[in-house]
Amino acid sequence: MSIAMAQFLRSHGLVRNPFIEEEAQNDKVFEDLVNESGYTFNHQAWDKFFGEPPGCGTSMIFGVKGSGKSALRLALEKNIGHYNSGHGERILLLSYDDFNGFLEAFKRKLEQERNRTSAVTLNDFRLAQHLDAILVCGMESLLSELKTTDLPLDHLERYQRHDLMMLMAFYVSGPPDRYNRIISALSRKLLRRGILSSMGRGIKGFLGAVFTLGLGPISSAMFYRGVARSAAREIVVRDRDARDVERALTAIPRGYLKDQDVKRKGWRDDDDMRRLFLSKFIDCVLALGYRQIVVVMDKVDEPSLINGDRDKMEAFVWPLWNNRILQLHPHLSFKMLLPRQLYESVRKASSEKANIARFDKQKIIYPFRWGDKQLYDVMSDRLRICRADPSEPYPLDRLFDVSIQRSELLGILDKLRQPRFVLNYLYRLIAETCAHSDDTGQGAIRIPHEVFYKVTAAIGEDIRQYYQTLGESPE
Secondary structure (H helix, E strand, C coil), X not given: CCCCHHHHHHHCCECCCCCCCCCHHHCHHHHHHHHHCCCCCCCCCHHHXXXXXXXXXXXXXXXXXXXXXXXXXXXXXXXXXXXHHHCCCEEEEEEECCCHHHHHHHHHHHHHHHCCCCCCCHHXXXXXXXXXXXXXXXXXXXXXXXXXXXXXXXXXXHHHHHHHHHHHHHHCCCCCCHHHHHHHHHHHHHHHHCCCCCCCCCHHHHHHHHCCCCCCCCCCHHHHHHHHXXXXXXXXCCCCCHHHHHHHHCCCXXXXXXXHCCCCCCCCCCHHHHXXXXXXXXXXXXXXXXXXXXXXXXXXCCCCCCCCCHHHHHHHHHHHCCHHHHCCCCCEEEEEEEEHHHHHHHHCCCHHHHHHHCHHHCEEECCCCCCHHHHHHHHHHHHHHCECCCCCCCCHHHHECCCCCHHHHHHHHHHHCCHHHHHHHHHHHHHHHHHCCCCCXXXXXCECHHHHHHXXXXXXXXXXXXXXXXXXXXX
């Protein structure tokens, strides 16, 4: 008669299974370890990736699936969240990882323009489109912060209020009239704080009072319509109705918009204009009391238009490997979590591409891998924190029969190399032990040597097949 897994766990003083989750975002055990460690990550690459002060400096990490990139990102996010809770100068975190919406809008708009006469490819998605998408993410992050944080909106200079208005009009995504609802909510917040006087309840009254600082209304409807249509035409990574943009723009002085040169045609791929927009966004964010903006780029293999294809990933990512952007401002940093295959693109880059990217100025972490002793310690920590009394160490080899030497465990961990594989391996060892054991004793139930060798052989073959599916080498 087999034993239940719960019985195995109880025999080791465990109140939950340390090895049941393989994805960091669902891994409560990992989250507890991160919290316990002061929101740091137990890997030698952490300090180089994270930066000091928190989030400072652009860094790129290249690793295979299951290597712990998502866990590294989760630790980064929790660390920044903890930092923000205890400091007046906050860090604004931008998640640039949900690419499907941007790519689908981009593909749809270009196909409509071309009437399907030529195929739209990822080579058409250039630096300007990346920066447009990042500004959409920036608006979302800032608006989310405004809902929960008492930001000093009155610290914005007049020109910065106009900058922010324009960027919101261009880059706030979502259904029609969302911009107006957002500004109405800001209006109520400012009225409560006494920054606004009761000068009218409508959106036009709020915008006129706060952002245009008493400037008279501008009646040049055709001008604003032209700017709105231009923005709808040139910004192709999000869907925004031109009439909605026009309504949002009408409170901005006409002279200001003329100076931005946003009515003309042909600024779709104007990198300099996007750098200007990004600089305006950074200045506004810093004026609101933030000390750093951190853009986290992740999951570039997942969009449906890429679907893990190495060449498509390279075409998508390369435009953003531009030192003029990656080092644009000391208070802007990029944290890129990238598939290992893309490191070949870095290593084999032509001199022209390498000069644009200036990889020597970026902190590159490759290979992102784990040593056997480090994996042993990580799994031992998972065991400890899952016990009823997590205060005492509980080494991993206590799960195994005494005939199995620690050196044998380290040998298989060295071959597995990735936390995901190790978690799967240990879970299978326990499940197989439970299925073939009828131990009813009072002591700890241990993984016998025959189960150890059987599962070790099976998972080695599984890993080889896994890497073949990905088109990668397991080494």
